[in-house]
Amino acid sequence: MTMTAGYSGGCQCGAVRYRTAGALGYPHLCHCRMCQKSSGNYALPLGSAQRADFELTRGEPSWFHSSDLVRRGFCGTCGTPLFYDIPGTAFINVTLSSLDEPTAVQPVAQSNLAAKMPWFHALDVLPMEPDEDGSDRASSIRLSNHQHPDHDTSTWPQEKRHD
Template sequence: MTSDQEKWTGGCLCGGCRYESQGGPPHSGYCHCDMCKRPTGGPFAVLVQARLSGLVWPTGKPSLYRSSPIPTRGLCADRGTSLFLRYDGDELIRLTAGSLDHPEGIRPAGHYGVESRLRWAECGPGLPEEETQERW
């Protein structure tokens, strides 16, 4: 995916869930919060914002999981690939960068949840940093 593409695609490891998104250049960023580290199995997540209204699932539908009182996560029901995070009432969905067909085309623009950042997770130096705002 490059920033000038109007349509970008992705999906799960087994191919059972595929998505397409329409829109301008996607915003992406690193998330270091524990609620993103655990479901992705990594030291941080890289999430890509898309408008919910521009997202379609031409193949399969993700299984939904309420991971805390404020968001729902989508994953492949067959193999468990983490596909997205969506906050209640938000018009944006945050797709996992690793599920994109061409993740090399995104460039994270900042860090979120930095209070949970692992000291050895050195990535995106010099980008803006923000602490987690959600509380429940």
Template sequence: MMFSGGCQCGAVRFTVVGKLGRASICHCRMCQKAFGGPFGALVSARIAEVTWTRGDPRRFASSNKVQRGFCGDCGTPLTFEYAGDWIDLSIFALDDPGVAPPSLQLSPEARQGWIDHVGEIPVRDLSEGQAGAAHYAGIVSNQHPDHDTETWPER
């Protein structure tokens, strides 16, 4: 099995050759801040099976035991690194995040109460209608595609 992923700008890319481990979402305040969201979604992989194929993540010691890897160019959260043979990778940094559905929630005491009601929040599809066309008019994405490229940005 092989999985690939990387940051938003494409400066850091990785592959995992092997099985992915436990997928979880963590509601702790450190994950909320590191991911800039209500939780961190992470999947474990054996360090020996992870190869950084373009660039290397920068790291921040978010505690005395944990380092968090991120892209130094665009800031995309990439890893949660604790001692041992495993590394946790951001699920949404994977090219196909659907391969790692979370099966466990961690730190529920810090979980935001509104998470339970996300499905009830009204939806506005910006890709349809006049408002959507105006919103997207002229936007050119600089985001790296969800697959490996020989060079980036492409010329």
């Protein structure tokens, strides 16, 4: 089944890509300890896609059963968290930050607030670093970037250009 509407996304290295049609249900930030540990972050943004509207377009995720009821899909090559799945349900949750356009889906709620970092409210007043500088280090990172672009590609890994 080929889908053209909806959302596409994938892991950092491009080994696993997915596409979903239609809106993502209940986009939210989960603050539970399992989501924190699985993402290596303070919260995990998730949204649900109907299985009938979901397809893997490249590769296969690796899975970890974080409980008897839930498994979490991630790229076995680069480790990017991609899915929160409850087998047997009509939906699968995707990590909103793995979308090619993560700004397209704004969370509407937060869950499991008991584990939310108590200082989250203070983040906006922290000193801010410039987005990107012209330093040699920033230039070296930019020129040696191995991250998959935020769109589908016909091949993976991309062939190296010989300029």
